[in-house]
Amino acid sequence: MKCKRCGAEIIRIGTMGGPVVCWASPITYWRVRGKHARELYTPNGETVHGDMTGDLQKAVGIGYLPHTCHQLPVIFKGRDSWSRPVYEDPSGRLLVDVDPRKDRKPDICTKQGNTFDGEPCDPVEGDFDFIPCRDTW
Ligand SMILES: [Zn+2]
Structure with a gap:
């Protein structure tokens, strides 16, 4: 389904605390409670905490990120081959920060052909x- 407010693809997950609106794309997570761990919801409504990057072999499952409109x-x-950080959004689109200097605002662009390099x-x-x-650099 689509979010009525922003049009993003979302799903509703029933949890103990009631329905939660999440981004529709499943995200691989690692059960690490590091400082960057995020809260995710599993398809059956459990709340889990973990990192969203890591060694694929060690991933523990998939979860859904809570949806915030316009974020x-x-x-x-x-x-990438130019040492620029590459990110992936919930629709599978690859994005690159072409000005990853710490004191600059991110300058985000899509990638030609949606390829990593x-x-x-x-x-x-x-x-x-x-x-x-x-x-950042
Ligand atoms: Zn929305």
């Missing part, structure tokens, strides 16, 4: 929620 969660995937393509405006955090 786009982007998960860090690594650095593709050239930056179109600029994307938004309120980004960098997971686990913004990767």
Whole structure:
């Protein structure tokens, strides 16, 4: 279903505390309670905490991130051949921060052909929620 307020693809998950609106795309998580751990909901409504990046072999399952309108969660995937940080949004779109200097605002663009080492393509405006955090130079 789509969020009535912002149009994003969402799902409703029934939890002990009532229904929670989450981003529709399942996210792999690792059961690590580090400082960047986030709260996720499993498909059957449990709340779990964990990191959203790590060694795939060690991932413990999938969960759903709570949806906040007009904020786009982007998960860090690594650095491209130009050493620029690459992120993935809930729709599977790859995004690159072409100005990852710590004292600058992120300058986010799509990737040509949605490939990891593709050239930056179109600029994307938004309120980004960098997971686990913004990767900077
Ligand atoms: Zn929304």
